[in-house]
Amino acid sequence: MIRIAQLSCGAEYSGIQREIERAAETVGATLVYPEVSLEDILNVESTFGVSVSSGDLNMAMARAVRIVQNPDLADAVIVMTCFRCAEAAIIRSEIRKYIHENSKIPVLSYSFTERTTAETLLTRMEALVTTVKYRGLLAREKQTGLTAGIDSGSTTTKAVVMRDNQVIGTGWNPTTEVLQSAEDALQAAIKMSGVAREELQAIGVTGYGRFLVGKHINAKLIQEEITVNSKGAVFLADAQKGPATVIDIGGMDNKAISVQDGIPGGFTMGGICAGASGRFLELTAKRLGVDITELGKLALKGNYQNVAMNSYCIVFGTQSLVNNLAMGRKPEDVAMAACHSVAEQVYEQQLQEVEVKEPVIMVGGTSLIEGLPKAMEELLQIKVTVPKYAQYIGAVGAALLVSGLLED
Incomplete structure (x- = not known):
């Protein structure tokens, strides 16, 4: 034990x-x-x-x-x-x-x-x-065979199909009904990969819905997102040797993980307030009248110093948005201020609880909101890496790790 x-x-x-x-x-x-x-x-x-x-x-x-x-x-x-x-x-x-x-x-x-x-x-x-x-499994650096990974998250469900260390298919959709969302994401990834479902050798599942989804599809690996996400992050960032820091700002909570040779050594998971989450950025985009996919580019045009933004509570943060727009502040300045607000809170709450060592890898859907990695870079004074497939790190980690079970 x-x-x-x-x-x-x-x-x-x-x-x-x-x-x-x-x-x-x-x-x-x-x-x-x-x-x-x-x-x-x-x-x-x-x-x-x-x-x-x-x-x-x-x-x-x-x-x-x-x-x-x-x-x-x-x-x-x-x-x-x-x-x-x-x-x-x-x-x-x-x-x-x-x-x-x-x-x-x-x-x-x-x-x-x-x-x-x-x-x-x-x-x-x-x-x-x-x-x-499972230290030996977490030390695994390559995916082999044909496997799939599903990340049943609180906001979105992601899936990937991997073959011999390469991502060959991806699927993504909002999490509504947990099982159906997982099925839809997996089918989309399978369709893109061009393989048949019965060809898959194993499936790994992570995320909030992992137990329900894993049991439903008879997954070979059902594992929490701390270890799986960190493995996916360092794999995609080509940082499996030496130290690394993984930052994952999610729809419900945030994770900061210190990694050494691909294995987590220390981590924190939390976020007392939703003001430090992807949900706050969604509300910001809605209030500014832009799609969440456009918020990052808008933020890059702005200056957060032109806007006073509450960085603790989602309620008061939203109130700050409304007040600043009513005062005639530019939408791009408000967008960048929102990104800085989230980054500051993650810095104050999560990054004080781990050893921050380069490379710093930012992952998850929020990492694609360009203003957020920029804000984090300014706070840390360290370059922040956003790898390809950053929003799929949980699914990639699950697909990689489950391939290791095929060899046992």
């Missing part, structure tokens, strides 16, 4: 400890709490260079040191603190950074609320387990 070390503050007080345990049990993992001495706790200040009053935070830091010194104590680590506590946010980041820099143990950083459920944590826990349990 995979052992996940829980380093947390406030989980019991917030009433979510049982939810954390349920999530771990669901993915076949067990939570462990490394033992530490009083001396270990007293020494954390010298290790981390910071002094805190919280006993739980000091305990979490001491356990982090213990794990680094004795890697056999845990297979993976989850660092969790309450989103209300500023001090805890700093320590959470320091613990995550300390483990990442001093060990090869995969680590997840998460800020919880009193309403966090096991279902909310499921994908995150599953990704930790997958990273440990």
Whole structure:
């Protein structure tokens, strides 16, 4: 059984400890709490260079040191603190950074609320387990044979057909009825590829609808999107050796993943507010009277500094859109300001939780909105790569990984 070390503050007080345990049990993992001495706790200040009053935070830091010194104590680590506590946010980041820099143990950083459920944590826990349990599969660099991948996302459903390391067919449509959307996307990819469905050797599925779709089509691989998307991203960007950072701004949430040699080492998944999502950009396009596919080109003509945009909440962000347009601001300036608003929030919420190393790869449908990668480049002062088929990374990752199961 995979052992996940829980380093947390406030989980019991917030009433979510049982939810954390349920999530771990669901993915076949067990939570462990490394033992530490009083001396270990007293020494954390010298290790981390910071002094805190919280006993739980000091305990979490001491356990982090213990794990680094004795890697056999845990297979993976989850660092969790309450989103209300500023001090805890700093320590959470320091613990995550300390483990990442001093060990090869995969680590997840998460800020919880009193309403966090096991279902909310499921994908995150599953990704930790997958990273440990299927490390050999995740190290795979080539797709072989004839396979398909389906990404059943919250907003769109994508599918690809691959043959011998090449994408030969793609399909895309909005996610409405989950099973039908998956079937339509797969059929479109098969039609473009020119092969017959019965010729497919295996199908892999990822995304929010993976369990339903995977069971329906008898998929050989059903896997969460953290590991699958990161594999698809580094494959398409030709960055499977060495470090990389993957940024995926989706319709419902965002993912930032630190990757080393094609395998996730640390990641965060979240977005407290929809103001940092593709949904906000959809609303922006609608308010400006342009198609979402035209928003990026419009944004490139604008200057975000000409528009004051709220970058926290989708409600107030939309209100800012309306107010700025009423004040006569140029549509292109508003479009670029919206892109910067989303990029800033991802930078502040997600990218502080992972080690950002080049190349930085931006993927997902929002990466095709040209103003967004540009805004991220300006914030990071690092070139951002948007690979071909960036919107299909989940499907590509699934098709690549499932081909590895054919050889077992």
